[in-house]
Amino acid sequence: MIDIASIRNDFPILQKEVHGKPLVYFDNAATTQKPRVVVERIENGYYNVNANIHRGVHYLSQAATEAHEEARKTVQRFLHASSPNEIIFTRGTTEAINLVASSFTDACMSEGDEVIISVMEHHSNIVPWQLQAARKGITLKVVPINPRGELCLDTFRELFTERTRLVSLVHMSNVLGTVNPIKEIIEEAHAHDVPVLVDGAQSVPHIRVDVTELDADFYVFSGHKIYGPTGIGVLYGKEEWLDRLPPYQGGGEMIATVSFEKTTFNELPFKFEAGTPDYIGSTALAEALRYVGRIGLAEIAAYEHELLVYMTERLKEFEGMRIFGEAAQKGAVVSFLLREIHPYDMGMLLDRLGIAVRTGHHCAQPLMQALGIEGTVRASLSFYNTKEEIDRFIAGIRRVEQMF
Ligand code: PMP
Numbered sequence: 001m002i003d004i005a006s007i008r009n010d011f012p013i014l015q016k017e018v019h020g021k022p023l024v025y026f027d028n029a030a031t032t033q034k035p036r037v038v039v040e041r042i043e044n045g046y047y048n049v050n051a052n053i054h055r056g057v058h059y060l061s062q063a064a065t066e067a068h069e070e071a072r073k074t075v076q077r078f079l080h081a082s083s084p085n086e087i088i089f090t091r092g093t094t095e096a097i098n099l100v101a102s103s104f105t106d107a108c109m110s111e112g113d114e115v116i117i118s119v120m121e122h123h124s125n126i127v128p129w130q131l132q133a134a135r136k137g138i139t140l141k142v143v144p145i146n147p148r149g150e151l152c153l154d155t156f157r158e159l160f161t162e163r164t165r166l167v168s169l170v171h172m173s174n175v176l177g178t179v180n181p182i183k184e185i186i187e188e189a190h191a192h193d194v195p196v197l198v199d200g201a202q203s204v205p206h207i208r209v210d211v212t213e214l215d216a217d218f219y220v221f222s223g224h225k226i227y228g229p230t231g232i233g234v235l236y237g238k239e240e241w242l243d244r245l246p247p248y249q250g251g252g253e254m255i256a257t258v259s260f261e262k263t264t265f266n267e268l269p270f271k272f273e274a275g276t277p278d279y280i281g282s283t284a285l286a287e288a289l290r291y292v293g294r295i296g297l298a299e300i301a302a303y304e305h306e307l308l309v310y311m312t313e314r315l316k317e318f319e320g321m322r323i324f325g326e327a328a329q330k331g332a333v334v335s336f337l338l339r340e341i342h343p344y345d346m347g348m349l350l351d352r353l354g355i356a357v358r359t360g361h362h363c364a365q366p367l368m369q370a371l372g373i374e375g376t377v378r379a380s381l382s383f384y385n386t387k388e389e390i391d392r393f394i395a396g397i398r399r400v401e402q403m404f
Contacts (some may be wrong), residue, residue, distance in 0.1 A: 033384070
């Protein structure tokens with residue numbers, strides 16, 4: 001059971017007033033708020049354990065190194081990866097996808113090779129591949145969706161050719177909320193001997209992820225969407241793949257030896273972590289993962305599902321309400337349009353009532369084109385949200401409706 005009063009107490013920002021009204025924060029898909037333990041961990045890191053890590057002989061450097069490597073192990077356990085060498089710290093999902101796109105293309109693709117993505121991808125799982133397409137002449141194949149916002153799996157199966165080198169798909173859509181059958185997708189891809197990258201930016205905060213059970217080849221997520229700090233994220237990669245791929249960036253930390261004649265690269269995971277890593281961010285991320293673990297992902301999923309069902313029912317009370325994405329498997333994200341009310345107007349007016357939602361294309365313009373719209377209003381929930389907040393949100397939409 002979720003102890004909502006105690007949880008809300010952990011997030012000081014939730015007590016805030018916005019425009020004189022208590023804040024209702026429904027923009028969790030963009031970023032989540034931070035519990036006290038995470039902020040305190042950052043503070044404690046800078047006050048007590050701050051020194052550049054690796055190779056330091058002095059106490060503070062060793063303590064900081066230990067904390068950073070312990071954080072890697074926390075991430076490893078969280079994802080159920082088999083080795084800490086499979087956990088690469090990045091700046092976030094976007095950087096992790098760019099890393100794979102760049103290194104995988106260099107090592108494994110040539111002109112005419114194909115990558116399968118889907119129409120529901122975030123720009124960060126489209127544009128890195130387009131950059132590689134321009135550089136190396138690879139081709140993108142796009143899986144469409146059905147009217148409920150689910151991937152068309154029959155079409156997906158037909159997209160494989162002998163030139164398919166990688167499948168790169170989102171686990172949970174940041175617009176539709178659709179949770180894709182990623183295990184089935186990975187099985188299908190592996191039957192064609194094709195590895196799979198999973199964009200877990202939206203799934204990891206809401207669904208228990210076991211990369212070993214999924215047999216994912218690459219799995220990426222961002223710290224800030226799972227109650228951790230901004231500027232840190234994770235690339236999980238099977239060791240055999242990471243070993244095969246060339247470094248993404250050059251610099252300190254990622255080398256074994258450097259001379260002007262020849263440089264050799266460090267072993268995993270350091271080969272992919274050029275420069276001073278965010279060793280404060282990594283430990284704060286680990287703290288966030290422990291926090292989520294204490295509440296329990298099964299409890300989180302059950303409670304958020306209850307909120308999703310309630311919000312969806314209440315939104316359907318409005319005449320002229322269009323909800324985008326009604327997948328059988330759906331996370332707590334609702335994108336909608338009410339009659340002809342522009343999403344921007346809805347977002348602005350709700351903000352005056354202290355209610356934070358996101359409006360626009362949500363970094364998924366190709367999906368908007370497929371839906372034949374320019375944008376939506378999006379309310380995305382967390383385990384710290386409540387039915388009372390949903391009631392205030394519904395009352396807010398009623399007020400906006402009356403103004404039009
Ligand atoms: N993929 C998805 C599905 C997302 O929702 C987001 C963030 N909105 C990203 C990727 C990019 O994450 P970040 O900006 O943290 O790199």
